[in-house]
Amino acid sequence: MNIKSLTLLIILIVPALCWTQTDFKAKSDSLSFYLSKSQDEANTSDIRLEYAKKAKRVAFDLNDKSLLIQSNLNLSKIYLDIGLKENFLKSSHNNLKLTNKVKDTISTALINKDLGDYYYINTSDSAYYYYNESLKLYRALNDDFNTAVLLLDIAIIQKNEKDFTGSEISSIEGVSLLESLGNDNEVNKKKAFHYNNLGLVFDQLEQYEESIKYFKKSIELIQKLDGENKLALDVLKNNLGLAYRNSKQYDLALLIYRLMLKDDNLIKQDLDFYSLVLDNYAHTLYLSNQHEQLPGLYIKALKAIDTIKPTVYPSIAIHQHLAEYYFKYQQKDSAKYYAYKAKAISEQYHNDDLLKSLLLLSRIEEDSIAVNFFDAYIKLNDSLQKSERKTRNKFTRIRFETKQIEAENAKIAKEKVWLMLLSGILIITAMLLYIIITQRSKNKELELLQQQQAANEEIYNLMLSQQEKIEEARIIEKKRVSQELHDGVLGRLFGTRLSLDSLNMSSSMDAIKTRGQYIDKLKTIEEDIRKVSHELNTDFISGSGFVDIIKTLVDTQTEVYNLQYKFNSDDTINWEDISNKSKIHVYRIVQEALHNIYKHAQASLVDISFELKNDVICLSIKDNGVGFEVDKTKKGIGVKNMNSRIDEIAGTLYIESEKNIGTTIIITIPI
Incomplete structure (x- = not known):
């Protein structure tokens, strides 16, 4: 991308990004404004509701789940404040689905608390259910303060439904949680309310000393709170007066x-x-x-x-x-x-x-009217007792189900630990097996390399041995030429020289004729010397060593495999210029090819040839076997080994095959 194109792209993208960020900020600011206006109690209910709906629409446009949940909570509260109960329930339950979907535990707990508050006046069992759902979530969040607040709500419902033991347990737990949170103003206020509930519970149980003790504790805490708490303090004093009155301590109550x-x-x-x-x-x-x-x-x-x-x-x-x-x-x-x-x-x-x-x-x-009222009293009393038992049983069932769920969660957690432990063991075992298998594979590869190295050394030694034989043949040939020169040519030259010396002083016709015969003889000796010189100049065994090794291999293998063979090697190839590494690989390729022909081709004849073309040695191995489909047949280990060797010497491998005709392998080796 050139500079001009890059500049144009930046010009197009940057304003779009800036516009997006500006638009997002504008909508966020609008959302904050609408929420603030909807929560301003100085505005009328209709205005507050309209702002709350606008806030929800903006949150929806921003596609931000957390902002949408916050807007829904605000809207639900306003619905409840202005008496639109059906709207409140619908909005709360829809919001509950959303918070569960995005796993917003805090908002889910808050919505359940709001639903509990809604049902508190008329439907205690529903209120208890939602309070309990909220309680479970705050427990899971380790939020001790809100857990204590929910325990207070639950304790009051239990007291009102005459589940005094349950109410006492809830308040005692709530106080215990608050004790660990210090002396914060809100903490002390909730603690005072728990003490007040305990005072009312013990008053109903006619344990007046306990009741008076908790009312006094509650009053002591309220008196220490910051802010205006006179009404709460007066309520507590009235409750303490009732406890004194019920315990027949009339003077203290009257005071x-x-x-x-x-x-x-x-x-x-x-x-x-x-x-x-x-x-x-x-x-x-x-x-x-x-x-x-x-x-x-x-x-x-x-x-x-x-x-x-x-x-x-x-x-x-x-x-x-x-x-x-x-x-x-x-x-x-x-x-x-x-x-x-x-x-x-x-x-x-x-x-x-x-x-x-x-x-x-x-x-x-009097009379029958009094009896009728008493009967109505007994009937209503029985009905109330049954209703109270039913409600208490329902509370117990909800608590039991909660404990059951907690027990199941503990069981699941335990199972998860075991599962993780077993998974860890399996992973470690798998890793160990992988290491062992990998190590064995490496050992096999190393063993194969060692075997290959040994075989290469064997070939190299064979080539050295052949080279020694060639050197030995050269020495013998030199010795033969030396003897021939010494015994033959030099002797004849010496005899001719002596004869010419004896004729040197004579000028007769016979002497002249004889000298001419000796000169012809010298010419013959000259031809003999030229011939010997030419033989010395031509290395008659040059390059024959490696070809002989290959020919010996082919001869031996074909005899074992019961094959006929043709072998041809280009005499222009100077094998002395080829590295020993390349020679070893060529040897192994020929060996592997012969083995594959014997194993798969069902051939009777193999034709092997070496040619030199443009400084490239072309090795051709052709058989008259059954052939195969090159593209469809999976490559075996033999072909893979051949490819590996070809790669080592920077050569190429080409396989051509036709069914019932045979297979041709062509290998090129650069010099």
Whole structure:
């Protein structure tokens, strides 16, 4: 890619990347803005809902699962706040599927907690189920604080359903977890709420000393908290007063209630709670036989609550207390009025208060009416006990299933450990086997190389032996030529020289004729010397050594394999220029080829030839065997070995074969 193209590519890509980043940042900023506006309680419900929906749409456009989960949680909360319960349930369950899909444990736990809060008022078993699901997740996350918070929610449900033992266990566990988290403000607040629940549980179990102890612990913690906690402190004081009253420590109970009622802010901050405290104070006076201010205080408490709504839940107890008071003083009409009023209101709220109202009417009414109310009381009491047992059994079953799941998870974890251990052993065993097999293979390869080296040494020794024979033949030939020169040529030259010396001084015709004969004789000797010189100049055994070795190999092998053979070697090939390494490989290739012909070809004749073409030795090995399909037949070890040797000497191998005609192997060896 040239500089111009690269520059153009950068010009195109960089703005796109910048635009993408800018667009992402803009949408992220929009999401934060919409979430902030939806959570601003200064806005109306409709505006908050619209912003929450916009936040969800932006999160969806960003294709970010975590942001979408966060937006869904926010939207669900607003649905619940403005009373769109069906929308809340649908949104929460859809979000739950998403968090499970992406394995967002924290958000899954939070959604289950929200669903538990939703069902808390009306459906305790559903609330218990979702709280328990959230509890399991927070346990898995080792989040002790939120685990303790969920244990508090569960403990309160257990107390309300009269599973007092279960509630006590849950709160004790919650306190134990909080104890390990120090003295943080929120930690101490949750610890105080657990103590309050324990105080209420022990009050119901009529273990008043324990109840008073836990209420005092709770009050002590709340008093140390930062911020405004007056209402929580007043509730705890009211509960402590009830524990004192139930344990017949009326003076202490009255002291607490008088101190509370002296606070002018009590009636301002919560009229419901004020009327409840005033009724508790009045009823404590009634139980301690201090009736001077009665029924005035009861009426005052009832009027205070009637200014809000005459049929709210706290008014049940006030009507029941007035009925008891008037019944004690034989004012039956007034007693019946307030008793029936208590029954009518309690039918809308809680069966325990309805049970008390039925029992009260069975005492106030007479004859068959009293009997009917008592029968209704017994029937409702039995129904409540069955319902409580059923609910407690359901709670137990949920806890059992949770423990069962935990046990199964522990079992699975144990099985995983064993599986990992066995897998590790198998992997190590496999590695050891691989090492052993690899080592054996290497040993075999080494052994094969050693055998090949030994065979090569054998061939090399054979070539040395042949070379020694050639050198020996050269020495014998030189000796023969030397003897011939000494005994033949030199003797004749010496005799001719003496004869010429004797004729040197004579000039007769006979002498001249004789000298001419001796000169011809010298010419003959000259031809003989030239011949000997020519023989000396031509190495009659040059290169014959290696060819003889190959011919000996072919002759021996074909005799063993019962084959006829033709052998031809180009005399122009100077084998002295070929390295010993190449000669050894050529020897082995010929040997391997003959072996393959014997083993596979079913041939009767083999033709082997060496030719020199353009400084390349061409070895051709041809047989008249059955032949084979070169492309379809798998290469055996023999051919692989031949290829390996050819590669060693930078040669080439070509195989041509035709069925029922034969096979030709052509090998080229560069000089």
